[in-house]
Amino acid sequence: MARKIYETPxxxxxxxxxxxxxxxxxxxxxDEHPDERINTMVSGLLGQLEHSYETRKGxxxxxxxxxxxxxxxIIPRFSEVASAFPESKEFHTIRVQPPAGNHYxxxxxxxxxxxxxxxxxxxxxxxxxxxNIMFIGADTANTQDFFDEINEYGWDLGGAGPCVRTAMxxxxxxxCEQSCCNEHGIQRHLVNEFVDDVHRxxxxxKFKFKVSGCPNDCQNSIERSDFAVIGTWRDNMKIDQNEVKxxxxxxxxxxxxxNVTSRCPTKCIKLNDDDTLTVDNHECVRCMHCLNVMNKAxxxxxxKGVTILIGGKRTLKIxxxxxxxxxxxxxxxxxxxxxxxxxxxxDIIDFFAENAxxxxxxxxxxxxxxxVNFLEGIGVDVDPNMISSPRQCSYVRMDGWDEEAEKWFARxxxxxxx
Amino acid sequence: MALADMxxxxxxxxxxxFQYMHPTxxxxxxxxxxxxxxxxxxxxxxxxxxxxxxxxxxxxxxILDLFTLRKLTEIGDKYGEGHIHFTLxxxxxxxxxxxxxxxxxxxxxxxxGFIVGGTANSVAMISHTQGWLHCDIPGTDASGVVKxxxxxxxxxxxxxxxxxxxxxxxxxxxxxxxxxxxxxxxVQHTKPPKINHDLVGNVCERPTVVARCPVAAIxxxxxxxxxxxxxxxxxxxxxxxxxxxxxxxxxxxxxxxxLAIWVGGNHSNARSKPTFQRLVAAGVPNNPPRxxxxxxxxxxxxxxxxxxxxxxxxxxxxxxxxxxxxxxEVTGLPFTKYHIDNWRGSRNSLNASTHIRF
Numbered sequence: 001m002a003r004k005i006y007e008t009p010x011x012x013x014x015x016x017x018x019x020x021x022x023x024x025x026x027x028x029x030x031d032e033h034p035d036e037r038i039n040t041m042v043s044g045l046l047g048q049l050e051h052s053y054e055t056r057k058g059x060x061x062x063x064x065x066x067x068x069x070x071x072x073x074i075i076p077r078f079s080e081v082a083s084a085f086p087e088s089k090e091f092h093t094i095r096v097q098p099p100a101g102n103h104y105x106x107x108x109x110x111x112x113x114x115x116x117x118x119x120x121x122x123x124x125x126x127x128x129x130x131x132n133i134m135f136i137g138a139d140t141a142n143t144q145d146f147f148d149e150i151n152e153y154g155w156d157l158g159g160a161g162p163c164v165r166t167a168m169x170x171x172x173x174x175x176c177e178q179s180c181c182n183e184h185g186i187q188r189h190l191v192n193e194f195v196d197d198v199h200r201x202x203x204x205x206k207f208k209f210k211v212s213g214c215p216n217d218c219q220n221s222i223e224r225s226d227f228a229v230i231g232t233w234r235d236n237m238k239i240d241q242n243e244v245k246x247x248x249x250x251x252x253x254x255x256x257x258x259n260v261t262s263r264c265p266t267k268c269i270k271l272n273d274d275d276t277l278t279v280d281n282h283e284c285v286r287c288m289h290c291l292n293v294m295n296k297a298x299x300x301x302x303x304k305g306v307t308i309l310i311g312g313k314r315t316l317k318i319x320x321x322x323x324x325x326x327x328x329x330x331x332x333x334x335x336x337x338x339x340x341x342x343x344x345x346x347d348i349i350d351f352f353a354e355n356a357x358x359x360x361x362x363x364x365x366x367x368x369x370x371x372v373n374f375l376e377g378i379g380v381d382v383d384p385n386m387i388s389s390p391r392q393c394s395y396v397r398m399d400g401w402d403e404e405a406e407k408w409f410a411r412x413x414x415x416x417x418x
Numbered sequence: 419m420a421l422a423d424m425x426x427x428x429x430x431x432x433x434x435x436f437q438y439m440h441p442t443x444x445x446x447x448x449x450x451x452x453x454x455x456x457x458x459x460x461x462x463x464x465x466x467x468x469x470x471x472x473x474x475x476x477x478x479x480x481i482l483d484l485f486t487l488r489k490l491t492e493i494g495d496k497y498g499e500g501h502i503h504f505t506l507x508x509x510x511x512x513x514x515x516x517x518x519x520x521x522x523x524x525x526x527x528x529x530x531g532f533i534v535g536g537t538a539n540s541v542a543m544i545s546h547t548q549g550w551l552h553c554d555i556p557g558t559d560a561s562g563v564v565k566x567x568x569x570x571x572x573x574x575x576x577x578x579x580x581x582x583x584x585x586x587x588x589x590x591x592x593x594x595x596x597x598x599x600x601x602x603x604x605v606q607h608t609k610p611p612k613i614n615h616d617l618v619g620n621v622c623e624r625p626t627v628v629a630r631c632p633v634a635a636i637x638x639x640x641x642x643x644x645x646x647x648x649x650x651x652x653x654x655x656x657x658x659x660x661x662x663x664x665x666x667x668x669x670x671x672x673x674x675x676x677l678a679i680w681v682g683g684n685h686s687n688a689r690s691k692p693t694f695q696r697l698v699a700a701g702v703p704n705n706p707p708r709x710x711x712x713x714x715x716x717x718x719x720x721x722x723x724x725x726x727x728x729x730x731x732x733x734x735x736x737x738x739x740x741x742x743x744x745x746x747e748v749t750g751l752p753f754t755k756y757h758i759d760n761w762r763g764s765r766n767s768l769n770a771s772t773h774i775r776f
Contacts, residue, residue, distance in 0.1 A: 013707040014566070014707055017569030019479075019565055019568040020533070022479040022480070022561050026483060029485070049550060055672060056675070058549070058553060059550075060553065060554045061665060069424075075552070077552060098432075098504075099438055100434065100435040101503070102435070103439045103501065104503070104504075106494040107500070109487065109502065110488065113487050116484065117484055122483055123481055124481075124482055125482065126508060129545070129595045129597065136481065136551075136552055148425050151427055151430075152428070154433050156429060157427075171505075173447045176453075176463075182448065184434075184436070188434065191431060192432055198431070215686070215687035215688070216687065217686055217687060218506065218686075223597065224598075263689055289730070292688060292730075296452040299451075314595075315593065315594055315657075316593055317630065317632045317659060318762065319763075322694075357629075
């Protein structure tokens, strides 16, 4: 069959300019790849994409495709304009979970490329917004064969649909001085406990774990995950006064006043006359700003752990929500610490599965039922770190006050007793 | 194939990253002391052990064809040390443990057409979604918008000359898979869905669609003797939430699906608490193949930010200091009734004080 080449005058415009062009890449596959399956499929894809550019509309519809034994992990795509562009009529994406921290060897990337070349279109993205490797463009039959091949050497599908989704963590301890936890270990402990919930979508809606090693939250866990784990510390930050002096010698005192001390949100850092810094650690909220600016002189403390925030998500359906604090501080050192973290996640997912409405995220469920009902459901005590301010409106029934106050004093006494 | 011949999956889940990690990073995991930024796109991390590792970061087209992927791994083998990391924004990072290997690696990447940069106070790679290439509900293309925009912002990607880092995102519908950003360019539909009543009854689970609407504007109805759905167009906010569960409720339109621009989303806890992005511009034409109008507004905002912000201020910090009236003044963007929020919690966004700058 002679391969059809579609005219692409609009897409050709995207070959101009200095940034690498995805269209040039598509054309290389079309024009230079020896395998007819790949070069015809990408030719059809270019034709359909040009059609989208001309008419300003998308032409893919979903469907039900998965691999044997799983209910999700594939994003099925069937073309609505297959009669015009038959070469790419089935063009599914296979979502594959990346290694924790997104590390690869060149050898492994080449091995994945070899497998994909045997079954797919030759297009791949590292990574999609949920965090998966996206192998873009396989027909239904090849989807199973490609998965079977890579599954044999250590790769598994990610989540798609109403399920526990592929998790993500920042580069963390692998290459960052601000890391306050074992990001990769936390990610794998959490998501691999729920492989069944990843592969067989049965929750009200999606549920995402994301892990950041410090409050800079490079992973964007607070806005993009239902269960955000963010590293922090509770003892004093470390100050290398010699490095402080070296910084001032290089940048000047005014730079420190303008860019470090005056930017502190709680004004707890002070520049002394002898060019040293003093921090009132009790007032410090671990925002990270001064550590970011003076990363050689200032470092996180030694008593490290994590803060856990629940319920972050984007607009649909009630508007954007940040994750909010449910566990202000948790040590993560021993096997028991990790077990209790996974148990908490299990309790939250169970409560979500039983109580959320269809297509309702965890954060929306909490908004609907109130944080206190959620906390009671998962067995977590209230804590003033969970709020930015107490109740403002007096319209509430409070005849259980004495009992609740008693609980607070009992908990305080228990903590004091150690 | 008979069921008995089907292979059962190995449910291995998320692979261990340590097996692929550069040995210097593995050896010093959790034991890094500080880092320096010798130039745009390059970082040098120093461990307590004294070990050093240089990272060279490059931007790519994100949707990689196999030729490009193999070119990158070839560079990683020849000029890097065989280990690769992908960032959250789909940049590729190579690692070397000797300073003298940095420049040849940069030269090899730039020689092959990749763009070295994206570190520190640069405009980072735009994080984006699938769009017309692969999504089932897109209002626009993602890769094309990003390619066009990065062509214009390339010097700000290579060089670190912004007050602080700038994260830009794009999204092809209001679900906003691209996420919050210092600047976000998102599709915003402006007309209610066009319903194909012949198909609704067979294709859509009607109670699900009714429940999906954020403003309860959809109700079941019989149209032409067939079970369908109708939309109260006075209530409809044109969000498109009904379209994914019910494709016959087409929300995308070649003219009426526009782009809106939002600023000030910041997930970091540094200085202030994390913030959501806010609407600044809308009605921007969805204009393939190069979307010049959207890029022009982004550049206008970046210019004002670069001129007006102090060192280390992210866009949200800068606007917090100068106030929103001044933001509209210095960017020249019009302030309209659509900027005043009326969604739940909106009173918190009103100025309940006499704090006014003159």
